Amino acid sequence: MSFQGEQYPGVQSPTAESDGFRLNHTMLRVKDPERALAFYTRVFGMRVLCRLDFEEMQFSLYFLARPEAGESVPEATGERTVWTFGQRGVLELTHNWGTEEQADFAYHDGNAEPQGFGHICFSVPDLEAAEAWFDANDVEFVKRSDQGKMKNVVFVKDRDGYWIEVVQAERLAALGD
Amino acid sequence: MSFQGEQYPGVQSPTAESDGFRLNHTMLRVKDPERALAFYTRVFGMRVLCRLDFEEMQFSLYFLARPEAGESVPEATGERTVWTFGQRGVLELTHNWGTEEQADFAYHDGNAEPQGFGHICFSVPDLEAAEAWFDANDVEFVKRSDQGKMKNVVFVKDRDGYWIEVVQAERLAALGD
Numbered sequence: 133m134s135f136q137g138e139q140y141p142g143v144q145s146p147t148a149e150s151d152g153f154r155l156n157h158t159m160l161r162v163k164d165p166e167r168a169l170a171f172y173t174r175v176f177g178m179r180v181l182c183r184l185d186f187e188e189m190q191f192s193l194y195f196l197a198r199p200e201a202g203e204s205v206p207e208a209t210g211e212r213t214v215w216t217f218g219q220r221g222v223l224e225l226t227h228n229w230g231t232e233e234q235a236d237f238a239y240h241d242g243n244a245e246p247q248g249f250g251h252i253c254f255s256v257p258d259l260e261a262a263e264a265w266f267d268a269n270d271v272e273f274v275k276r277s278d279q280g281k282m283k284n285v286v287f288v289k290d291r292d293g294y295w296i297e298v299v300q301a302e303r304l305a306a307l308g309d
Numbered sequence: 310m311s312f313q314g315e316q317y318p319g320v321q322s323p324t325a326e327s328d329g330f331r332l333n334h335t336m337l338r339v340k341d342p343e344r345a346l347a348f349y350t351r352v353f354g355m356r357v358l359c360r361l362d363f364e365e366m367q368f369s370l371y372f373l374a375r376p377e378a379g380e381s382v383p384e385a386t387g388e389r390t391v392w393t394f395g396q397r398g399v400l401e402l403t404h405n406w407g408t409e410e411q412a413d414f415a416y417h418d419g420n421a422e423p424q425g426f427g428h429i430c431f432s433v434p435d436l437e438a439a440e441a442w443f444d445a446n447d448v449e450f451v452k453r454s455d456q457g458k459m460k461n462v463v464f465v466k467d468r469d470g471y472w473i474e475v476v477q478a479e480r481l482a483a484l485g486d
Binding site: 134135136137138139140141142143144145146147149150151152153154155156157158159160161165166167168169170173174175176177178179180181182183184188189194197198199200204205206207210211212213214215216217218219220221222223224226239240241242246247248249250251252253254255256257261262265268281292294297299301302304305306307 | 311312313314315316317318319320321322323324326327328329330331332333334335336337338342343344345346347350351352353354355356357358359360361365366371374375376377381382383384387388389390391392393394395396397398399400401403416417418419423424425426427428429430431432433434438439442445458469471474476478479481482483484
């Protein structure tokens, strides 16, 4: 029998009604899309799968992902939009037009009060190589792997100040035991 | 040649340094883990892949995902933890011990001021069936599919008030054109 999930108070078994549900994306608002896109495409190697503009409501949405090797992303726009909403691990960046020109404008990271959202997380093949890559790109660190109580866990900030956790999966085996 | 990503100001081509990076999870703080786990396991069919307790710092982390049909999740805890951090589409729920007993305690959803994080999104096979399922589970709606400007897009709230977008991918083809 395959793994059915750990049991804790509240946990229930999935029923047929949620068959096919898939956690597709996480949305973060960004002040300046050029700055945010430069960061996520260069530093984290993401690609812009589609952009949706809503002129009447004055905002644009950018959907980014890292297609795995061998995954084929459709070229045709409509087909690609459908593909995008069927994936996992997509990042949606919302740009409310004009915020990039407001000197004092900044979004709330969710870690300062009032708290809520905490971070997104990337896993990487080599944590030290990733840290060197972040340094080479002037990425701000919240915590390096050799700092604090949780070794092997890195936190950096994106250009809007949102926290990004960075881990190397196979180093975390001991956490679960 | 396969799709290389849409080009907008700021967008850069990925380099070798980010090979293998993978958007693994999104972390949200929750007030009451029993309430949150009941919601995400029953309504969205997620499974608890692992739980990590940090007694000294008085918090617990729950990692949830929806393994796809045919995906094999390791039974052994350490191996399963490693597997979890190598996936896409994982939801991490953080429980700071004791918040569930504070009557007035609530987390910030990121959509009220100060804004930042917006929502997570699930894609589903049948949007009307999903809406009926949400109603059957007393899920609070922000917007039904037939309301507002964006037809075919549903927003509900989880038990902490975080927004969850719900879409049926193939209905969104026209958005991209």
